[in-house]
Structures are given as structure tokens and as C-alpha cells.
Amino acid sequence: GVIVSREGHIVTNHHVIAGQQDIRITTHAGRTYGATMIGEDSLLDIAVIKINSDETFTPLKFGNSSSVEVGQIVFAIGNPFGLGEAVTQGIISAKERSLSDNQRDLFQTDAAINPGNSGGPLVNLTGEIIGINVAIFSVDKSNPSFQGVSFSIPSNEVKDTLEQIIKRGKPIRGFLGVRMRDLDTMVRRELGYQDGSGSAIY
Numbered sequence: 001g002v003i004v005s006r007e008g009h010i011v012t013n014h015h016v017i018a019g020q021q022d023i024r025i026t027t028h029a030g031r032t033y034g035a036t037m038i039g040e041d042s043l044l045d046i047a048v049i050k051i052n053s054d055e056t057f058t059p060l061k062f063g064n065s066s067s068v069e070v071g072q073i074v075f076a077i078g079n080p081f082g083l084g085e086a087v088t089q090g091i092i093s094a095k096e097r098s099l100s101d102n103q104r105d106l107f108q109t110d111a112a113i114n115p116g117n118s119g120g121p122l123v124n125l126t127g128e129i130i131g132i133n134v135a136i137f138s139v140d141k142s143n144p145s146f147q148g149v150s151f152s153i154p155s156n157e158v159k160d161t162l163e164q165i166i167k168r169g170k171p172i173r174g175f176l177g178v179r180m181r182d183l184d185t186m187v188r189r190e191l192g193y194q195d196g197s198g199s200a201i202y
């Protein structure tokens with residue numbers, strides 16, 4: 001995860017902390033804190049937690065993911081395989097990638113991301129968060145490892161979800177209320193054709 005506010009809010013992936021009863025945070029300085037779940041967005045795979053401390057923290061700044069270009073140099077930060085802090089370098093390989101109907105417009109990068117990098121930031125050359133690392137492509141689903149294809153959630157989507165969670169406790173999304181009906185049956189009923197002998201006019 002990555003600290004994104006002076007109060008100690010942290011953004012990570014939902015799948016990293018899902019179902020956990022006790023959350024512990026170890027900072028770059030080596031200090032360990034308890035943390036509380038603030039809210040989550042399982043569709044975007046984002047969770048927001050807060051360090052249980054009155055200290056003031058130094059957050060990493062969000063960048064504008066809309067200005068990201070293919071070929072741009074990026075760095076992925078995380079804790080691969082539990083080895084400790086690590087930084088890998090790559091480029092933005094593609095934009096608007098999709099892993100599912102629910103999660104679209106991801107960045108694809110060739111920066112090495114492995115188990116343990118999930119929830120960590122993808123940053124640009126000025127150290128701004130432009131994405132949150134979320135997934136890798138691997139031919140071996142039982143033992144996933146870096147194949148040169150990694151994915152990150154764009155920072156603008158993450159920031160919007162973060163602000164909604166802090167404000168409301170959950171993200172709010174619009175939806176289209178649509179119910180499917182057989183049009184022929186509906187028209188016949190409206191025109192009074194009950195036995196199906198008449199011809200509906202469209």
C-alpha cells in the first residue's frame with residue numbers, strides 16, 4: 001500500500017486485505033502500527049485503511065493519470081515475495097486494458113510486478129502516483145510470476161474512490177435501471193389482444 005494523506009490514510013488493493021481481522025502496517029522507517037479499515041471498492045479492487053496513530057505522515061502525491069502516455073518511464077514499488085521494499089523500472093506499454101467487465105481502462109506496464117507488489121504505487125519520474133498495481137498476466141495460474149505484462153489502476157480513478165470512501169465510507173456509482181420484457185407481449189396487452197389472434201401494430 002501507499003500512504004496518501006497526512007492523517008495516515010493508505011490505499012491498497014481490496015484483495016490484499018479482504019477477510020483480514022487484524023491489519024498491521026510497517027513503514028519505510030521500520031515502525032509498525034495497527035490499522036483500521038475505512039472502506040473498500042471490490043469492483044475497482046481498492047481498499048482504504050488508516051493507521052491508528054495521531055502522528056503526521058508524509059503522503060505520496062497523486063499525479064494526473066489522464067496525461068500518462070504510452071512509452072512513459074514508470075517505477076513500480078512494492079514488497080515482492082516478502083523480500084522487502086523494492087523498486088522496478090519499466091514503461092507504460094498500453095492504456096485502456098481490460099481484465100473484466102467490471103475493471104476497465106487499466107495501464108499495462110512492463111515494470112516487474114510479482115506477488116507482494118499488489119496495492120503498491122506505480123509512480124512517474126517526479127514520484128507522483130499514476131497508478132496502483134493490481135494484477136499480472138501469467139500462464140501458470142497456480143504459481144503466478146512476472147511475464148512482462150502487468151496492470152495498474154489509473155490514479156484518477158483511485159483518487160476519486162479514495163475521496164468518496166473518506167467522505168461517505170463507500171464509493172457511490174450511478175446506474176441505469178432497466179428491466180427486460182417481451183415487447184410483443186407487452187404491446188398486445190396494451191392493445192387489448194388477450195388471445196394472441198390480433199396483430200400488434202408497431
